[in-house]
């Protein structure tokens with residue numbers, strides 16, 4: 203039986219009530235089917251290449267060609283029905299599950315046994331860092347720097363540690379246009395990395411799975427990095443038309459030597475956990491089956507060490523370099539501000555968002 207106009211309208215209402223974000227691909231498909239069902243084949247002029255959102259919408263609608271209105275209506279109703287009936291269990295930990303603590307949309311922050319744990323919590327997006335998540339991480343780190351824990355840990359929920367910058371961040375263009383977006387992003391990046399440079403307590407990464415992009419580069423600013431043997435370390439900046447950030451242009455050559463840093467930062471070579479450990483980026487690798495148990499046992503023991511002594515030792519080790527790191531951070535952010543406006547970067551981002559390319 204063909205979907206009636208009533209079915210179509212009811213489906214439109216159900217879309218507004220969806221509890222879970224269906225993701226950009228589905229949203230574009232819904233948009234395209236809606237337009238086809240109500241207006242017929244795409245009748246809009248093709249938007250400019252910088253107009254990311256409207257270009258993606260136009261592409262999706264245009265791709266439906268001369269699909270009849272009734273078929274589009276039926277497909278729309280079927281798609282909504284598949285979304286509302288999907289009872290796929292989510293492993294996402296409820297935001298604010300940590301009662302009594304500040305609630306975050308994209309993080310779970312807990313404090314116990316002298317350890318504050320900041321866990322990335324967008325597992326369905328491989329913990330990609332959205333604009334809001336950058337802000338939340340900065341807030342969580344600032345709170346952790348002042349709380350009474352002795353050690354701060356960063357980790358990820360789900361199978362990934364973090365897939366780096368959320369590539370959809372650049373689709374949200376402010377009224378000032380793409381130049382303004384690039385400027386705002388560079389300021390946010392500089393503040394974000396600066397928060398890691400200035401973090402006063404021992405900062406430990408518990409890398410539970412693959413790590414990409416900015417989640418890898420900032421590891422050079424951590425005091426210890428423990429990795430599961432499932433983890434990989436990948437900075438595909440050239441593939442994305444980008445350049446290094448997170449102070450990696452300075453810390454990586456220092457940690458692993460310029461030749462190995464070049465392979466990672468320029469050629470985008472993905473390292474296994476074992477390779478990253480051999481090159482000094484990772485402190486120690488554990489078998490995935492015992493990773494959590496072994497790492498947390500060790501961290502609990504370390505957290506009992508005298509906190510002031512640990513803080514002061516970190517200062518002695520790191521402070522000489524702080525000024526240099528801030529200067530590197532400012533330079534990297536300013537270079538990226540230009541890169542984000544380059545054809546190489548725009549095309550790579552569009553390719554990922556239109557599902558034509560992954561790493």
Ligand SMILES: CCCCCC/C=C/C(=O)SCCNC(=O)CCNC(=O)[C@H](O)C(C)(C)COP(=O)(O)OP(=O)(O)OC[C@H]1O[C@@H](n2cnc3c(N)ncnc32)[C@H](O)[C@@H]1OP(=O)(O)O
Pocket residue numbers: 224225226227326327328330331365366367368369370371387388390391414415416417438439442444447554559560561
């Ligand atoms: C703005 C200020 C600061 C910017 C600083 C500069 C930072 C630079 C970087 O971090 S560069 C690195 C950017 N990251 C990437 O290029 C990774 C892109 N993702 C992938 O290639 C793949 O998703 C994968 C290899 C990480 C995982 O592949 P797979 O196991 O096949 O999973 P899916 O691709 O199906 O992923 C599930 C779901 O998550 C979405 N997603 C994953 N990573 C990102 C991301 N970085 N940005 C946005 N969305 C991401 C993916 O699209 C899937 O969505 P879907 O379910 O299809 O809607």
